[in-house]
Amino acid sequence: MSEDASLNDFTDAAEVEETHKGCEKELFGLGKIPTDWSIEPLSDIATIVQGNSPPSSTYNDKEEGIPFFQGNSEFGHFHPVADTWCSEPKKEAEKNNILISVRAPVGDLNIADRNCCIGRGLAALQPGSINGLYLYYNLTERRSWLSRLSTGSTFKSITKGDLQLLNVPVPPLREQRKVATILYTIDQGIEKSKKIEAQLDQTQKGLIQDFLTRGLQESETVKTGTKLGEIPSHWEVVAIEDILSDEEYSFTDGARYSLSSDEIQESGDARAILLEEVREGEFNDSSPKFATEEKYNEITHRAIYSGEVVVAKMAEPVVRACIVPDTYEKYLLGCADVVRIVPNDEIEDRFLMYCMNSHKVWRQAVAHLRGTGRSRINLENISELYIPKPPLSEQRDMVSILTGIDQQIENEQEYRNNLQRLKRGLQQDLLSGTVRTTDTNIEVPDEIAQHG
Template sequence: MSDDATLDEFVEIQDSKRNDSEESAIKSDESHPRFGKLPPEWSINEIADIAEVVGGSTPSTDNDDYWGGGIPWATPTDITALSGNTISETADTITEEGLESASTHLLPPHSVLMTSRASIGKCAVNTVEMATNQGFKNLVPEKEIETWYLYYRMLETANFLNSVGSGSTFDEVSKTEVQSVDIPIPPLPEQRKIATVLYTVDRAIEKSKEIKTQLERTHNGLIQDFLTHGIQDSETIDTGTKLGEAPSHWEIVTIENILSDEDYSFTDGARYSLSSDEIQGSGDARAILLEEVKEGEFDDSNPKFATEEKYNEITHRAIYPGEVVVAKMAEPVARACIVPDTYEKYLLGCADVVRIVPNEEIEDRFLMYCMNSHKVWRQAVAHLRGTGRSRINLENISELYIPKPPLSEQREIVSILSRIDQKIDNEQQYQDNLQRLKRGLQQDLLSGTVRTTNSNIEVPDEIAQHG
């Protein structure tokens, strides 16, 4: 199995392995309380029997001689911030003197770093020698244990570890508790094949993330370029505003200048915010909340609704598909998205979401792209007020400057950026499919429901060299 294997090939593998498992059904009548029936060739071992469990510690932060050396020193934040599942660099490093002072351990490459407090069970494989702080219970696998099998097995064990974790300030699992946890262990060749399937899917997910990140960078760069030079790299002038330069034939206007004449074309949810009792899991009108307004994207993953009665009471706070909504706070302030056509009725659900309906001289999507540019964000930041959770008010939003190209250029800009938006959406859907596939494969392979023993799976060097 290669990194270039397609989603269809992964599904075909999954189906064929399930058929194989049905033909060679598990003969043992014994059933483990956590794992159920396992293949007869598999053993169940305590972690202490198959890996050395190694903790970490922190050198004194008062001694500068302990810090800034050549030894990577991981904290749980380093693990949770990873985009992949390997780690070679850390935010902080320590010296040999720091390593000795704290009696911390230097982990060999291809250990499984596992967080053991607060976020329990987050894992990564180190590719270089590394130390960690005390927020870890790291696993150094024995000779007959494949590192990547152990990595995926510990991810699957995270929920169980969380159930046994305890602590007065935050949950934590002890070294003794980790050592005593049972995990199923297939023969080494099967460990490697299981790891190969899951590792290959992970590589595909990482490639997709890289492509999506590059598309997003291209998208954001084009917005800045278009708003400065236009489509045809036009002659520019200094606008005399925080917009900086813009094409000389474009107008510079404020949000107030481009609003529609219709009632409530520029309004927020102030004085009409829905209380927690009025926001429900189902209802007649979709309530738009602050955290759902992303940069160019509306987050519909956890929809909340208002009743028809409430909608009719504050219809003047209604929003409609295709309109622009803007966030008054959080990072970045003044970010905007388009209301999708998923529902017929929408309602401003909180005071910090703003509805903007432009007149016929401004395209909605062009306005959204303007709002999601650094040219507008740096204006908005200057207006932030309040301690703690600072916000921009409605009046200040109305004073923000945006460029106003001819409609034909607006539409051309929107067309180019929308095509990239679609590619980003497609890449995200592909990632989501791979993630669902991985969850299914992980459950089937690690439970022994789907077997890899008779499969022609080429084990990559990254896996073959371990165990």
């Protein structure tokens, strides 16, 4: 299976034999497993290396020695990123070792893509009589159970002894490799999708900067004398306060009417917009919160409507903006740090959003940040920020191009969500033996076989 395989290819590869016959052995954390699988203590199938932090005097950022990791917070999936290196490591993990976090958060897992130094927050598992990738996926499926093994009232941790006693279901090696191949192929598709989305995001940011400097037609530019820098000579420079609608409360935040924790509910009549909902060009609806109809009616002047622009007063980044989607019928400003901006008919809502998310506006806003903890900009300073004002026809043409990239990003996210759902279902079935790969023609690539 190649990295370029489609979702259909992943699904085809996963069409494996499903059977419940012989599932008589019971394993805590996975349930019943097939009778032809063995159950082995982790210490019998892998060497466990407990991390030990070297003296701080051996740390460096000049890439002298080998990468040093304290915990899995430094890791992306299969892609360790080192900020610190160690010239005299005490404990090392080898390439393809499984790295497991033994301190909070307990049970986070990754795979070393090179030799590295590991601190006391990590342990390395050197696979012996088992395919390393199969073991990795088996442990990820039982991560929450591993976390429950941890002890300590303030700092949760597990010991090498805890790991040694962990029982692992072990299918025949040929089946281990096939299971690992299916899950690894899906993971590669997920990683590729993330890279494509990142590339699209960078492309869009570059286009926004170019559009707001030279326009669509590479127009003659003039210096504005503001932090906007250069803009096309036929555009105007306006402040946010100059482009507001005459509608009452067209520029307002949730100050003095913020919802208390008791007023924020898991369900209700009006969707409450909190700070975490406002991302750069994206409304985050992963954990929706609501206000009651009674509260909505009480502060209707803080209502927001789909298609409107909302802006964050707090970093990071400050003045990031998104469009309110049409998912819910009613929306309400839920906190003081979210601002509603309704422009007049000379500014497109989406053009305003792209302006707010541009470097040209951001560098104005950061000069106004105040606060010793989580810094924020106030409403008055937002009203004074400058944006370029092209003719409406140009605004719409730019929005059309940028919205097209937004749609590509959304499609990529949906594709990745499908892969993640597919993986979650398959991982549970494959690692418990509910679904078998015994009689399937799955080609095992070298990158799987090298793990054992």
